[in-house]
Amino acid sequence: MTSILISADDQTMGLDFAKNLAAKIKFKCLDRSFLKTVAERYKTTEEKLLKALNMPPSSTRLWGKTMEQHLAYIQAATLERLLDDNIICEGLAAHFYVRGVSHILNVRLLSDRKAREELLMQKKIITLKKARKILDRETLSDLRWSQKAFNSDASDASLYDMVLSIEQMGLDKATEVVMNMAEYRKFRPMTYSIKCLQDLALASRLHILLLSKFSDFSVIADGSRVIVYIKGSKRQKAKTAGEIKVIANEIPEIGFVEVHVVSKLPSVSELQEIETST
Amino acid sequence: MKRKQTGERKEKRVSRSSINKAIVYMTEAAEVRKALLSRPPLSLRLQLGLGFLLSFLFAACIAVIIIKDIYEVEKKIRGLEIVNDYVIKIDQARRFEKNFFLYKTDLSDALDAVYSAKTILDSNKEELVTIIGNKKLHEIHQNINTYEGLLEKISGWEKNQTKDRNAKLAEEIQQKVRKQGKQMIFLAQDLMKNEKKSMEQTIAGSKRTQTYSLVFLLIIMLSITYLLGGRMLGNIKRFESYALRIAEGDFNLITPVRRYRDEFTNLAIAINYMIQELEKHEAMLVQSHKLRAIGTLTAGVAHELNNPLNNITLTSHMLLEDYKNIDDEERQEMITDITQEADRAKKIVANLLDFTRESETKLEPLDLVQLMKGTIDLAYNQVKISGIKINFEAANNLSRIQGDSQQLRQVFLNLILNAIAASKKGGNIQILASRADEPDHVVVKVIDDGAGIPKHIMNRIFDPFFTTKDRGKGTGLGLSVSQGIVAKHGGKIVVESQVGKGSVFSVILPATTII
Amino acid sequence: MDKKLEVLILDDELIVCKRLKPAIEKMGCNVETFLEPREALSRLEEKPFDIVVTDIRMDEIDGIQVLEHVRQQSERTIVIVITGYAMVSLAREAMEKGAFDFISKPFKPDEIRSVILKAAEELGTPLDYELTSKNLS
Numbered sequence: 022m023t024s025i026l027i028s029a030d031d032q033t034m035g036l037d038f039a040k041n042l043a044a045k046i047k048f049k050c051l052d053r054s055f056l057k058t059v060a061e062r063y064k065t066t067e068e069k070l071l072k073a074l075n076m077p078p079s080s081t082r083l084w085g086k087t088m089e090q091h092l093a094y095i096q097a098a099t100l101e102r103l104l105d106d107n108i109i110c111e112g113l114a115a116h117f118y119v120r121g122v123s124h125i126l127n128v129r130l131l132s133d134r135k136a137r138e139e140l141l142m143q144k145k146i147i148t149l150k151k152a153r154k155i156l157d158r159e160t161l162s163d164l165r166w167s168q169k170a171f172n173s174d175a176s177d178a179s180l181y182d183m184v185l186s187i188e189q190m191g192l193d194k195a196t197e198v199v200m201n202m203a204e205y206r207k208f209r210p211m212t213y214s215i216k217c218l219q220d221l222a223l224a225s226r227l228h229i230l231l232l233s234k235f236s237d238f239s240v241i242a243d244g245s246r247v248i249v250y251i252k253g254s255k256r257q258k259a260k261t262a263g264e265i266k267v268i269a270n271e272i273p274e275i276g277f278v279e280v281h282v283v284s285k286l287p288s289v290s291e292l293q294e295i296e297t298s299t
Numbered sequence: 300m301k302r303k304q305t306g307e308r309k310e311k312r313v314s315r316s317s318i319n320k321a322i323v324y325m326t327e328a329a330e331v332r333k334a335l336l337s338r339p340p341l342s343l344r345l346q347l348g349l350g351f352l353l354s355f356l357f358a359a360c361i362a363v364i365i366i367k368d369i370y371e372v373e374k375k376i377r378g379l380e381i382v383n384d385y386v387i388k389i390d391q392a393r394r395f396e397k398n399f400f401l402y403k404t405d406l407s408d409a410l411d412a413v414y415s416a417k418t419i420l421d422s423n424k425e426e427l428v429t430i431i432g433n434k435k436l437h438e439i440h441q442n443i444n445t446y447e448g449l450l451e452k453i454s455g456w457e458k459n460q461t462k463d464r465n466a467k468l469a470e471e472i473q474q475k476v477r478k479q480g481k482q483m484i485f486l487a488q489d490l491m492k493n494e495k496k497s498m499e500q501t502i503a504g505s506k507r508t509q510t511y512s513l514v515f516l517l518i519i520m521l522s523i524t525y526l527l528g529g530r531m532l533g534n535i536k537r538f539e540s541y542a543l544r545i546a547e548g549d550f551n552l553i554t555p556v557r558r559y560r561d562e563f564t565n566l567a568i569a570i571n572y573m574i575q576e577l578e579k580h581e582a583m584l585v586q587s588h589k590l591r592a593i594g595t596l597t598a599g600v601a602h603e604l605n606n607p608l609n610n611i612t613l614t615s616h617m618l619l620e621d622y623k624n625i626d627d628e629e630r631q632e633m634i635t636d637i638t639q640e641a642d643r644a645k646k647i648v649a650n651l652l653d654f655t656r657e658s659e660t661k662l663e664p665l666d667l668v669q670l671m672k673g674t675i676d677l678a679y680n681q682v683k684i685s686g687i688k689i690n691f692e693a694a695n696n697l698s699r700i701q702g703d704s705q706q707l708r709q710v711f712l713n714l715i716l717n718a719i720a721a722s723k724k725g726g727n728i729q730i731l732a733s734r735a736d737e738p739d740h741v742v743v744k745v746i747d748d749g750a751g752i753p754k755h756i757m758n759r760i761f762d763p764f765f766t767t768k769d770r771g772k773g774t775g776l777g778l779s780v781s782q783g784i785v786a787k788h789g790g791k792i793v794v795e796s797q798v799g800k801g802s803v804f805s806v807i808l809p810a811t812t813i814i
Numbered sequence: 815m816d817k818k819l820e821v822l823i824l825d826d827e828l829i830v831c832k833r834l835k836p837a838i839e840k841m842g843c844n845v846e847t848f849l850e851p852r853e854a855l856s857r858l859e860e861k862p863f864d865i866v867v868t869d870i871r872m873d874e875i876d877g878i879q880v881l882e883h884v885r886q887q888s889e890r891t892i893v894i895v896i897t898g899y900a901m902v903s904l905a906r907e908a909m910e911k912g913a914f915d916f917i918s919k920p921f922k923p924d925e926i927r928s929v930i931l932k933a934a935e936e937l938g939t940p941l942d943y944e945l946t947s948k949n950l951s
Contacts, residue, residue, distance in 0.1 A: 605898030609919035
């Protein structure tokens with residue numbers, strides 16, 4: 022069956038929705054508690070992983086590289102988990118890196134802004150103005166984070182298969198809608214879509230390994246073939262390619278590595294095009 | 300070994316020439332800037348300032364003149380005032396004199412009056428001197444002194460009671476006094492009249508001066524406005540024409556036109572910089588368009604390649620699987636299939652490379668008529684086989700075009716072959732070369748009377764790999780590559796078609812004035 | 815009585831037909847191959863097939879149309895789509911219109927064989943064939 026990714030502008034609401042939905046359709050819910058497993062696997066701490074998911078970009082370069090690494094850990098682990106099917110995934114930024122897989126239903130939830138404001142006012146005993154300010158700041162920091170982490174904006178509707186306004190529909194109706202949508206044959210896994218997901222998982226594994234030595238690169242996989250786009254000078258091309266191939270050897274599933282040294286990395290949309298054509 | 304070296308050398312030559320070109324262009328821009336700035340400066344601000352200064356000076360002169368006139372008039376009025384006062388006193392004196400002669404009253408009043416009159420003269424001596432002059436003043440003084448003297452004599456006689464002594468003398472003196480008095484008054488009044496006249500003259504003169512000056516000032520200001528305004532408007536119009544020129548794609552730099560430089564020169568330098576940037580950006584745009592086209596082609600090629608790749612994959616796997624179980628013939632067949640499909644893949648990629656090849660487009664002035672005739676000859680075989688007639692017509696004195704002959708030939712050949720493929724046996728193909736509706740452009744129309752292009756296909760015909768030909772008979776790249784070539788030449792391909800009637804492919808290209 | 819599964823393969827690439835026929839026949843099915851969609855469709859009118867494997871980009875008639883036609887005709891028939899122009903939108907459309915699976919070209923013979931095995935199971939007539947792991951990598 023389909024796997025469903027939940028993205029919400031209010032994290033608490035998103036988590037509630039995901040748990041509720043998972044219970045209703047008897048799927049497994051993959052949320053931030055998964056970070057514990059990820060931390061164990063990659064020998065790091067849950068805090069760092071959480072920080073990578075939330076921290077608005079600071080100006081220190083040191084954190085930048087660590088953040089990239091930890092996001093890569095989360096990405097690889099999540100993708101692999103998604104191969105198991107029947108997952109509701111929330112809070113792991115999956116909507117940014119699970120793209121082009123036809124049996125993954127990507128859902129965006131829009132919270133009831135007014136209700137949030139009121140809740141905040143009650144909880145923290147502050148004025149409406151202050152509550153709004155806090156929420157605006159949150160929105161801005163979310164945007165800054167997503168720009169830095171994935172060069173994307175979570176509120177970009179084109180990322181999703183459906184966008185639901187909880188304010189208008191209420192949680193229950195929205196859950197119903199998502200359940201119905203997930204039933205459609207459209208979102209059934211097929212050989213092709215499973216392959217796409219496998220490709221993403223493989224690429225993310227190599228991504229983690231390459232991060233130890235390189236930065237400014239993109240990895241695309243197609244079966245056992247992997248394409249790496251890396252920013253660098255053409256002079257260093259042979260050397261860079263050689264190093265990358267050595268690293269890639271550590272992953273037995275990779276058969277062939279193609280390295281492109283470019284002056285400008287392909288944009289997200291360009292990458293998607295390349296992905297669909299491989 | 301040698302071949303490799305020459306190849307390398309060639310590469311170096313090419314890159315050096317492009318560097319040289321860049322240096323030449325940069326030098327040109329720097330030279331133009333130097334030329335623009337090397338002229339003597341004559342700033343607009345200076346000119347405006349001078350113009351206003353001139354007007355101001357003129358107005359100032361007029362003001363000074365007016366002030367002077369007013370001053371003079373003021374003086375004259377003052378003079379008249381004094382003389383008037385004097386006359387009043389003398390009048391008084393004369394009245395007392397008359398009274399004395401008539402009623403034998405005291406002359407002391409008269410003398411007092413005279414004394415007052417003299418006081419007036421004395422106390423305003425300086426002013427009177429400036430107004431009426433020393434001579435006249437002296438005359439007046441003499442007059443009144445004489446009068447005073449006579450009066451005193453008479454008064455003395457009255458006092459001394461020696462009136463009988465000389466009645467005749469008394470009569471003489473009386474007459475003298477009267478005459479003197481009259482003369483005094485006359486003189487003073489005459490003086491007054493003169494002064495008044497003079498003042499009136501001054502006023503009239505002043506009025507005249509002011510009127511003329513006003514007119515003159517108006518003329519001066521109009522001339523200045525016309526001159527300066529004309530100058531500035533002229534410059535503005537010139538820059539207007541530059542802007543229009545740039546908008547049409549003429550990226551020639553602005554070169555010095557006048558003998559002086561001013562604020563417009565700074566504008567010219569700024570615009571030249573803008574032109575350079577525009578050119579750079581346009582080049583980037585063209586390049587990115589090309590890259591985008593390549594990107595589209597690449598995606599298309601990738602998909603297109605999936606079929607031969609799949610064929611090879613399936614065949615080679617089955618060959619491995621069934622190797623022992625099949626006979627030699629079948630094995631050979633499978634291997635042949637593999638090699639054929641590999642060839643097919645190669646062709647697909649080669650076609651793409653053809654389009655993307657960074658081949659230097661060699662631009663030179665071309666004669667369209669010759670080019671078309673040559674291309675039609677190339678298609679000779681096809682024409683004969685298909686039994687179609689081709690008719691070529693060209694307008695007289697058709698402008699030349701700037702282009703790469705090989706590439707353009709490829710375009711027209713593609714269109715002609717398409718037209719042949721679309722036509723039935725015995726059909727007609729018309730090729731017309733003429734001036735385009737767009738000014739400074741020429742158009743070549745390839746007209747066939749074939750089946751026409753249905754509407755739902757129309758917007759796909761320029762897509763890469765789109766072809767309506769049978770499998771294996773067309774790459775589908777012809778029209779898209781052609782469009783790319785024509786766009787590179789600054790032109791476009793336009794299609795008109797009607798199902799059942801035929802199609803018209805028009806290639807519009809910019810003309811060149813280079814002979 | 816062991817009725818053999820009837821499989822129809824439609825692809826305008828001759829080699830696909832040539833190679834897949836023996837590949838699937840080996841599994842114990844009857845295979846008929848077609849290069850022309852029209853011919854395939856008229857054959858489908860004549861005889862019911864259990865499994866139809868079809869390409870998408872073909873001249874004249876689209877593979878999606880074939881898919882729709884087959885599903886309309888017989889809900890039981892399993893349709894497997896193979897194509898060189900795989901995209902998410904196309905994949906979803908095929909699934910929505912009733913495809914059993916969607917495979918992107920290039921694929922190995924064993925890849926489609928595993929799908930056929932799944933399809934046979936779905937139909938209730940599982941095939942007795944073992945995929946050798948060698949061929950699946």
